[in-house]
Amino acid sequence: MxxxxxxxxxxxxxxxxxxxxxxxxxxxxxxxxxxxxxxxEQEVAVAAAQGMLLESDSSYPAIRVPAMPEHKRVTAQLRDSATRGAGDSIYAGA
Structure with missing residues (x-):
């Protein structure tokens, strides 16, 4: 059973x-x-020439943007401050 x-x-x-x-x-x-x-590849080239491709910040290939003059000035300040020492800081926080 x-x-x-x-x-x-x-x-x-x-x-x-x-x-x-x-x-x-x-x-x-x-x-x-x-x-x-x-x-x-030919269709992609034609679409790109006609401006029909979706482009965004994450699209490929990444395009390098040259550094702005302000960025270069701040970078130079930081390097200068580092060589002179910590006494003369550009930090203006509380």
């Missing part, structure tokens, strides 16, 4: 485990390209 209960329990557990198995939805399909790399 106990053997039958054990078999029924095992069958019930395996049946419920298969109910919770996940299948991808929608069904996964492999990606198939319809264009060559050269065609894609």
């Amino acid at each position: 106990r053997t039958i209960q054990t078999i029924v329990t095992i069958l019930a557990l395996t049946a419920t485990a298969s109910v919770f198995a996940e299948a991808p939805y929608p069904a996964e399909q492999p990606f198939v390209s319809t264009q060559t790399r050269a065609q894609v």
Whole structure:
């Protein structure tokens, strides 16, 4: 009697485990390209020439902006202050 209960329990557990198995939805399909790399690069070049590409601060390639004169002046002050010592500081905080 106990053997039958054990078999029924095992069958019930395996049946419920298969109910919770996940299948991808929608069904996964492999990606198939319809264009060559050269065609894609040409389309990107045309879109860039027409100004249709989305550009933001995080777009590639990163464009370096030259340092502003104010930045260079402050950097020179910091270097000068470091060579003269800590007595003459540009810090004006409380």
